[in-house]
Amino acid sequence: MLSRREREENKFLEVALTGKEELEAMVSYANNLDLSNASFLDMGCGVGNVVLRMALEGYKSYGIDYDKDAIAESERARENLGISKELARFAVGNYYPNELHQTEEGRRLLKKTTEQFRVKRDKEKEQKPEWNSPYDALGIRYRDIDLFYSYPYDNEEMILHIFSEFAKPGAVLFLRPVFSEEYKLPSNVERVDRNIDGSVLDVLVKKD
Ligand SMILES: C[S@@+](CC[C@H](N)C(=O)[O-])C[C@H]1O[C@@H](n2cnc3c(N)ncnc32)[C@H](O)[C@@H]1O
Numbered sequence: 129m130l131s132r133r134e135r136e137e138n139k140f141l142e143v144a145l146t147g148k149e150e151l152e153a154m155v156s157y158a159n160n161l162d163l164s165n166a167s168f169l170d171m172g173c174g175v176g177n178v179v180l181r182m183a184l185e186g187y188k189s190y191g192i193d194y195d196k197d198a199i200a201e202s203e204r205a206r207e208n209l210g211i212s213k214e215l216a217r218f219a220v221g222n223y224y225p226n227e228l229h230q231t232e233e234g235r236r237l238l239k240k241t242t243e244q245f246r247v248k249r250d251k252e253k254e255q256k257p258e259w260n261s262p263y264d265a266l267g268i269r270y271r272d273i274d275l276f277y278s279y280p281y282d283n284e285e286m287i288l289h290i291f292s293e294f295a296k297p298g299a300v301l302f303l304r305p306v307f308s309e310e311y312k313l314p315s316n317v318e319r320v321d322r323n324i325d326g327s328v329l330d331v332l333v334k335k336d
Pocket of ligand 1: 144145146170171172173174175176177178192193194195198221222223224279280281
């Protein structure tokens with residue numbers, strides 16, 4: 129039998145999809161940045177809705193999720209929309225970069241996240257950091273990505289740590305806060321906008 133937390137989190141997983149309002153707010157914000165050949169990664173892409181929307185705008189888009197059923201769903205949706213494999217690519221795995229467990233802070237957060245937020249039914253789907261990297265499968269490195277999105281299932285602290293530690297300077301993170309709007313910003317990350325177009329999305333930039 130599932131515990132209360134597991135029931136709540138399973139329910140959260142089933143219903144938690146970025147809404148149209150947020151998607152369109154992000155698309156128009158990203159387009160206004162006027163980047164050329166920009167790449168996009170949704171960390172925890174679920175059924176791929178955000179990745180596919182960005183691919184339709186011409187961004188080279190990637191999605192990682194440790195739920196293989198969700199990734200299969202993403203691939204089906206990509207085909208139905210007639211989007212090429214070159215433009216939208218998906219991989220099963222953990223979006224935590226391999227290097228995460230190499231620093232003390234990374235290890236602390238991994239332990240905390242595992243203890244606090246990991247959903248038991250996802251355990252067998254989850255990959256340990258040292259396992260096969262979805263980044264390798266996609267042929268990308270975290271620090272090459274221009275635009276990120278996260279509707280976190282673990283917590284803002286982990287996402288912000290990964291972004292501050294591994295993204296390149298100037299990279300942009302669209303964050304949909306879940307657990308707290310008052311998340312603590314790392315010193316090298318600046319919040320440049322909040323609630324864009326009346327949505328719940330924040331825009332963060334990795335500083336030099
Ligand atoms: C709230 S849903 C968001 C789905 C999609 N990004 C959207 O906004 O519609 C979070 C997703 O992140 C995935 N996820 C959570 N932690 C993950 C991790 N460490 N590595 C890979 N996927 C993860 C979950 O399986 C789930 O599909």
